[in-house]
Amino acid sequence: MTAKPRYRRVVLKASGEALMGEQHFGIDVSVVDRIASDIAEARELGVEVGVVIGGGNIFRGVAVASKGGDRVTGDHMGMLATVINSLALRNSLVKIGVDAVVLSAIAMPELCESFSQRQATAYMNAGKVVIFAGGTGNPFFTTDSAAALRAAEIGADALFKGTQVDGVYSADPKKDPGAVRYEHITHAEVIQKGLAIMDTAAIALARENHIPIIVYSIHEKGGFGEILKGGGHCTIVAD
Numbered sequence: 001m002t003a004k005p006r007y008r009r010v011v012l013k014a015s016g017e018a019l020m021g022e023q024h025f026g027i028d029v030s031v032v033d034r035i036a037s038d039i040a041e042a043r044e045l046g047v048e049v050g051v052v053i054g055g056g057n058i059f060r061g062v063a064v065a066s067k068g069g070d071r072v073t074g075d076h077m078g079m080l081a082t083v084i085n086s087l088a089l090r091n092s093l094v095k096i097g098v099d100a101v102v103l104s105a106i107a108m109p110e111l112c113e114s115f116s117q118r119q120a121t122a123y124m125n126a127g128k129v130v131i132f133a134g135g136t137g138n139p140f141f142t143t144d145s146a147a148a149l150r151a152a153e154i155g156a157d158a159l160f161k162g163t164q165v166d167g168v169y170s171a172d173p174k175k176d177p178g179a180v181r182y183e184h185i186t187h188a189e190v191i192q193k194g195l196a197i198m199d200t201a202a203i204a205l206a207r208e209n210h211i212p213i214i215v216y217s218i219h220e221k222g223g224f225g226e227i228l229k230g231g232g233h234c235t236i237v238a239d
């Protein structure tokens with residue numbers, strides 16, 4: 001018999017950058033397929049899953065702003081990038097028989113439905129994987145904030161951040177080889193210590209809504225399921 005999963009309903013924030021695989025830009029379908037298989041495993045455990053995907057493999061608004069362009073236009077481009085990634089994930093999920101729907105914060109009815117809290121909750125109750133595209137729909141935010149916002153809106157028990165590293169460290173482990181990984185840390189400590197694993201707005205929103213954040217490596221096949229089963233390799237951010 002399979003053990004009861006640790007959480008009933010979660011939001012997974014999947015790294016956009018990870019979707020590039022070995023490429024320098026864009027989408028490696030084999031990576032998206034692998035992430036889809038991890039989500040399928042979570043569904044088999046009975047966990048309701050919402051997903052937010054970043055857009056860093058395609059575009060970030062700051063790239064425009066850093067060259068003197070209009071930040072808001074850049075952010076619009078970044079949000080569109082998240083829609084492309086969301087459609088790719090839906091495709092990979094449907095291919096393996098997982099019922100999935102994309103709800104976008106920016107209306108584009110020819111491509112997908114628009115987000116509403118009520119519709120998202122109804123789909124999740126019905127067992128569909130709901131992919132939240134278009135970030136928050138507002139410039140000057142990130143998909144981390146979108147993930148924390150959607151987690152609060154749909155009453156998620158936890159926010160999973162599947163990223164390029166396997167947890168929260170005392171400093172960026174890609175820059176500081178001496179950085180030490182935390183097993184547990186509070187939301188307040190992450191903010192106070194200025195640990196840049198997620199943007200502060202996202203951590204603060206999760207904290208206010210008592211949502212734990214689980215940071216793990218999206219590259220670890222089966223890692224999502226292992227954590228849901230009560231094991232796995234991650235940092236738990238909780239008060």
Ligand SMILES: Nc1ncnc2c1ncn2[C@@H]1O[C@H](COP(=O)(O)OP(=O)(O)OP(=O)(O)O)[C@@H](O)[C@H]1O
Nearest residue numbers: 015016017054056163164168169171172195196197
């Ligand atoms: N204290 C820290 N602990 C862990 N990682 C950190 C820390 N500070 C900075 N980082 C860096 O933050 C990165 C995650 O940032 P970010 O959310 O921008 O990436 P991502 O998950 O790939 O998202 P995106 O969807 O935007 O591509 C990690 O890959 C890591 O290098």
Ligand SMILES: O=c1ccn([C@@H]2O[C@H](COP(=O)(O)O)[C@@H](O)[C@H]2O)c(=O)[nH]1
Nearest residue numbers: 054055061075078079135136141142143
């Ligand atoms: O609510 C949001 C979410 C995202 N953006 C823009 O999209 C890109 C890609 O998202 P990442 O979180 O960086 O992966 C982001 O850089 C912003 O430009 C946004 O404007 N609003």
